[in-house]
Amino acid sequence: MAVFVAESLIVSLRACLARPAIARSPFQRVAAAVIVALAMFATAPDARADAAVIRKYELQKQGSGYRLVATTAPRPKAKADEVLVRVRAVSLNRRDIMVLNGTYGAGDVSGRIPLSDGAGEVIAVGERVTRFKPGDRVAGTFFTRWIEGKATPDALSSARGGDVDGMLAEAIVAHEASLVHIPEHLSFEEAATLPCAGLTAWNALFTRGKLQPGDFVLLEGTGGVSMFGLQFAVAADARAIITSSSDSKLTRARALGAHGAINYVSNPDWHLEVRELTGGTGVDHVLEVGGRDTLPKALASLAIGGHVALIGGLSGFDAQVPVGALMGRTAAVSGIYVGSRADFEAMNAFIAEHKLRPVIDRTFAFEDAAAAYEYMDSGSHFGKVVITL
Numbered sequence: 062m063a064v065f066v067a068e069s070l071i072v073s074l075r076a077c078l079a080r081p082a083i084a085r086s087p088f089q090r091v092a093a094a095v096i097v098a099l100a101m102f103a104t105a106p107d108a109r110a111d112a113a114v115i116r117k118y119e120l121q122k123q124g125s126g127y128r129l130v131a132t133t134a135p136r137p138k139a140k141a142d143e144v145l146v147r148v149r150a151v152s153l154n155r156r157d158i159m160v161l162n163g164t165y166g167a168g169d170v171s172g173r174i175p176l177s178d179g180a181g182e183v184i185a186v187g188e189r190v191t192r193f194k195p196g197d198r199v200a201g202t203f204f205t206r207w208i209e210g211k212a213t214p215d216a217l218s219s220a221r222g223g224d225v226d227g228m229l230a231e232a233i234v235a236h237e238a239s240l241v242h243i244p245e246h247l248s249f250e251e252a253a254t255l256p257c258a259g260l261t262a263w264n265a266l267f268t269r270g271k272l273q274p275g276d277f278v279l280l281e282g283t284g285g286v287s288m289f290g291l292q293f294a295v296a297a298d299a300r301a302i303i304t305s306s307s308d309s310k311l312t313r314a315r316a317l318g319a320h321g322a323i324n325y326v327s328n329p330d331w332h333l334e335v336r337e338l339t340g341g342t343g344v345d346h347v348l349e350v351g352g353r354d355t356l357p358k359a360l361a362s363l364a365i366g367g368h369v370a371l372i373g374g375l376s377g378f379d380a381q382v383p384v385g386a387l388m389g390r391t392a393a394v395s396g397i398y399v400g401s402r403a404d405f406e407a408m409n410a411f412i413a414e415h416k417l418r419p420v421i422d423r424t425f426a427f428e429d430a431a432a433a434y435e436y437m438d439s440g441s442h443f444g445k446v447v448i449t450l
């Protein structure tokens with residue numbers, strides 16, 4: 062990219078210096094050259110799409126975890142059922158930190174390309190491919206072999222960035238069954254946030270939760286899953302109550318349509334305020350991402366007949382299941398594990414219909430992937446952290 066920018070700059074500098082009519086003073090000419098170069102760069106075809114060698118990251122063993130290693134490889138070739146995708150953006154999930162730290166339980170991932178979530182453009186297809194053509198804008202599915210219906214053991218052992226290679230590479234080949242078209246109004250960066258966090262929130266609220274207008278939804282913290290939960294709930298005319306450790310994040314969540322916003326640090330008994338905000342009846346849905354420390358309070362916030370989507374363990378995965386509290390509220394409990402390709406396509410239709418735009422906190426360059434991991438790990442983000450390629 063740096064070479065391409067430099068080339069553009071030299072070409073436009075020469076052109077501007079040769080044409081004093083464009084700009085009179087030397088300063089004006091150099092400024093004009095920079096502007097022309099940036100415009101050339103912005104409109105140029107993707108210089109990396111044809112590269113014979115691609116840049117990528119892989120995980121290499123270090124202590125009990127892994128380290129990120131930047132490397133190169135020959136550009137992969139699509140077999141008959143495969144699609145060659147020029148990846149343009151990837152996003153991080155909490156799971157990716159766990160994979161890096163060796164705490165996810167994905168087995169030995171040495172040599173594997175990290176990050177499950179990415180979006181890009183199709184640059185070539187194998188001769189048997191029917192779902193895609195060059196130029197299509199696509200995202201990878203989190204599970205490469207969960208197409209629809211109930212998950213199978215095989216489907217659940219096909220997760221990108223863990224069981225199989227992920228997306229942090231300039232080009233990847235993928236079986237055509239493991240890709241979806243992305244909504245037209247989304248950038249590659251926005252679409253790259255959908256496969257795990259977006260689909261998990263979708264599955265929890267709609268596929269399993271059967272969300273209805275007017276329902277109360279509890280969201281814990283302002284990370285990736287919760288922010289999608291907020292946007293989906295608001296778009297579906299449900300009433301979202303969100304917690305955060307940060308007042309400024311709560312202000313931003315209110316601006317996105319949150320019905321209630323509670324600081325769980327300054328108000329450790331936040332479940333009482335949740336109940337109050339529902340007029341005493343409790344919430345109909347919980348997207349339970351907090352785990353050990355939040356589950357008891359989430360259940361104390363639950364309405365009779367409410368739905369608890371068990372999703373995460375930000376405070377630990379060793380939560381006790383309070384059988385009495387669940388029975389007493391005739392609660393429905395679902396274990397959520399991202400979702401199928403069919404769920405992904407249904408979610409994309411909803412996102413397109415409501416023109417939703419995922420919340421991206423910060424975007425990092427490919428070279429700064431390690432900094433993106435550190436930023437994600439810090440918990441400072443609001444929504445999603447993205448890397449562009």
Ligand SMILES: NC(=O)c1ccc[n+]([C@@H]2O[C@H](COP(=O)([O-])OP(=O)(O)OC[C@H]3O[C@@H](n4cnc5c(N)ncnc54)[C@H](OP(=O)(O)O)[C@@H]3O)[C@@H](O)[C@H]2O)c1
Nearest residue numbers: 155261282283284285286305306351373374375376398399
């Ligand atoms: N089952 C699945 O399919 C699935 C899919 C995706 C994610 N997950 C899991 O769901 C969890 C969330 O994932 P994510 O990618 O959305 O994470 P994330 O973006 O890293 O979320 C981090 C945010 O969560 C909030 N948080 C942290 N600890 C908390 C606590 N003890 N109580 C309440 N909020 C807390 C903080 O928000 P504030 O800064 O606002 O306080 C923090 O910034 C993780 O455990 C992840 O492994 C599971």
